[in-house]
Amino acid sequence: MEIIAGIDEAGRGPVLGPMVIVGVEASEHSLKKFRLKDSKEYARVTRDNLAISLIKTVERIHIRVLYPEIIDYFVENKTINELEFLAYLSIIKDVNAKTIYVDCFSTNIDYIKRLFKERVPQKRFIVEHKADRKYPIVSAAAIIAKHIRDAIMDVLSKDLGVYMGSGYPSDPRTINFLKSVLEEGNVKILNGIVRFSWKTVKRLMKLFLSL
Structure with missing residues (x-):
């Protein structure tokens, strides 16, 4: 065959x-x-x-x-x-x-x-x-x-000890994860996990890191 x-x-x-x-x-x-x-x-x-x-x-x-x-x-x-x-x-x-x-x-x-x-x-x-x-x-x-x-x-998710959701911007769990990390200013833990070039991420970083 x-x-x-x-x-x-x-x-x-x-x-x-x-x-x-x-x-x-x-x-x-x-x-x-x-x-x-x-x-x-x-x-x-x-x-x-x-x-x-x-x-x-x-x-x-x-x-x-x-x-x-x-x-x-x-x-x-x-x-x-x-x-x-x-x-x-x-x-x-x-x-x-x-x-x-x-x-x-x-x-x-x-x-x-x-x-x-x-x-x-x-x-x-x-x-x-x-x-x-x-x-x-x-x-x-x-x-x-x-x-x-x-x-x-x-x-x-297991390595971070936090459930990150599906990773899609339409997933509220993913957005909540990003918001919680950015609110704490702990951007380094996102290296290798987050696509910083994505508009969603840029918008959230601008919002939380400029406070």
Whole structure:
């Protein structure tokens, strides 16, 4: 059976924690039994259990963890799309499969597909938005990426002794965590955890540190 690959990320938008990009290699047949869907549609426990089963099933997994420092550098000096492109490309170069399905991180699908093809011409690329909803191989990558990111966030929360929430700016627990730390003026503990280039963080820092 032909082995194909899928690549997706988890954690592009949060103010806290890393972005995790995962590439998965597997046969379509091996994934059919899971009836995979969008990773966001699963409850945490269900997604974690599913991720563990997928890890045991797929042929190969490629993981890239992009921490806040590198994200901040690209946001301030280049673009986050450039960072994602480089991370995706590094996975693509490691993949053995000839056909690779990619959940596109850019609004310009044709441009990204052309860049991948120019750098790795021997591969066949299917690049689409929301590919994790259409292709099980991409769903598998997204589920595993989310599982890894959640585990990292759990460790960070445990190390600090404070639950930080999901890390997304829409999560009140995350915003309350940031506010409590900034109110105390203890910015140093946020190093390696917070994306200081995010507008939400800049706004809160300006509000609390200027008091």
